Amino acid sequence: MNRDGWNDWIAVGCAVFLAAFFRAAIAQPAPASAGFGATTLHAPADSTIPAGPLGDAVRLGRNIFNNPQAYVKPYVGASLTCSNCHLNGGTQAWGGPLIGVWGVYPAYVARSASVETLEDRLNDCFQRSMNGKPLPLDSAEMKGLLAYAWWLSSGVPAGSAVAGRGFERVTPPAAPPDPVRGKALYAVKCAACHGADGKGTPGANGAYVFPPLWGPASFNAGAGMARLDTAASFVQTKMPLGAGGSLSVRDAYDIAAYFTREPRPDFAAKVGDWPKGGKPKDAPY
Numbered sequence: 001m002n003r004d005g006w007n008d009w010i011a012v013g014c015a016v017f018l019a020a021f022f023r024a025a026i027a028q029p030a031p032a033s034a035g036f037g038a039t040t041l042h043a044p045a046d047s048t049i050p051a052g053p054l055g056d057a058v059r060l061g062r063n064i065f066n067n068p069q070a071y072v073k074p075y076v077g078a079s080l081t082c083s084n085c086h087l088n089g090g091t092q093a094w095g096g097p098l099i100g101v102w103g104v105y106p107a108y109v110a111r112s113a114s115v116e117t118l119e120d121r122l123n124d125c126f127q128r129s130m131n132g133k134p135l136p137l138d139s140a141e142m143k144g145l146l147a148y149a150w151w152l153s154s155g156v157p158a159g160s161a162v163a164g165r166g167f168e169r170v171t172p173p174a175a176p177p178d179p180v181r182g183k184a185l186y187a188v189k190c191a192a193c194h195g196a197d198g199k200g201t202p203g204a205n206g207a208y209v210f211p212p213l214w215g216p217a218s219f220n221a222g223a224g225m226a227r228l229d230t231a232a233s234f235v236q237t238k239m240p241l242g243a244g245g246s247l248s249v250r251d252a253y254d255i256a257a258y259f260t261r262e263p264r265p266d267f268a269a270k271v272g273d274w275p276k277g278g279k280p281k282d283a284p285y
């Protein structure tokens with residue numbers, strides 16, 4: 001290998017190390033008090049994974065969640081993993097945890113105006129956030145993801161949500177966001193990891209060290225993260241990775257207004273969303 005080749009490898013190695021470092025930095029313990037009368041969020045210890053085929057299914061689900069390209073490639077179009085948004089493998093409060101989701105589905109979802117099973121909801125993210133295709137309901141992979149959600153929800157009573165379910169919401173600023181100001185802030189606060197062109201930082205083997213925020217490899221126009229309030233809240237509370245909460249709400253809104261409007265894959269079926277009303281104000285379509 002020539003000298004430049006080695007430099008590339010060293011660069012990739014540093015980036016991988018940095019990503020691991022920042023991920024460890026955001027691994028927050030469960031909050032001390034539950035609040036809202038909800039169950040405290042608590043990730044079970046690995047030692048509680050059952051022995052035998054059920055445990056194998058839990059581990060398959062976790063592997064898919066953290067590395068879908070390696071396990072369910074035909075079903076994912078984006079160069080994202082589930083845990084790029086559902087942080088720490090779906091175990092972080094307000095980081096879109098899977099802990100507790102087992103007992104809160106089936107649920108009515110206004111976007112589809114239908115009662116969705118957990119399988120349906122997982123497949124929403126496959127089609128939108130991952131810009132892919134629904135996983136077959138009877139596949140070992142779908143059963144693995146269900147087993148992982150079931151195991152992570154150990155001890156959460158059916159029907160009760162955990163404190164820290166979903167993503168934290170910040171109160172939008174009174175003034176409309178300014179994407180031009182957001183673009184300038186993006187260059188300073190985000191581009192080092194997500195790239196000046198938003199296309200992320202690829203690592204070895206086609207995996208991404210830092211995930212793309214727009215462009216062909218990112219989530220599509222029908223994804224929750226393409227909505228201003230969802231994106232701004234995620235950015236204010238969780239980004240820059242390892243320094244969540246450091247941006248002002250206004251800065252987060254301006255940055256989100258910039259990157260959510262950059263080009264990304266379309267989602268043709270979005271025209272059928274919210275057929276019976278309930279469309280959130282920040283839906284871009």
Ligand code: HEC
Pocket residue numbers: 065068080081082083084085086096097098101121122125126129130145165166167219223224225230
């Ligand atoms: C680009 C970000 C992103 C990616 C990638 C992503 N999701 Fe999601 N996911 C979301 C958002 C946003 C929501 C909506 C959360 C809310 O309503 O507060 C969501 C919701 C969910 C829910 C419902 C959670 C609840 O509390 O009801 C499940 C289950 C889920 N996703 C699974 C997955 C799986 C499995 C993958 C990978 C195949 C995935 N997601 C990839 C952003 C993402």
Ligand code: HEC
Pocket residue numbers: 019022023080083084085087088186189190191192193194209210211212213219225231234235239240241247255256259
């Ligand atoms: C230190 C590197 C770093 C910085 C700086 C950073 N991020 Fe991230 N970001 C990440 C990583 C890594 C992930 C994936 C998290 C994981 O897999 O644990 C991520 C995930 C995301 C996601 C969800 C996944 C996706 O690709 O859509 C969004 C949105 C996001 N970042 C936006 C931002 C914005 C906006 C900024 C600037 C305010 C920012 N990030 C700054 C490293 C960074």
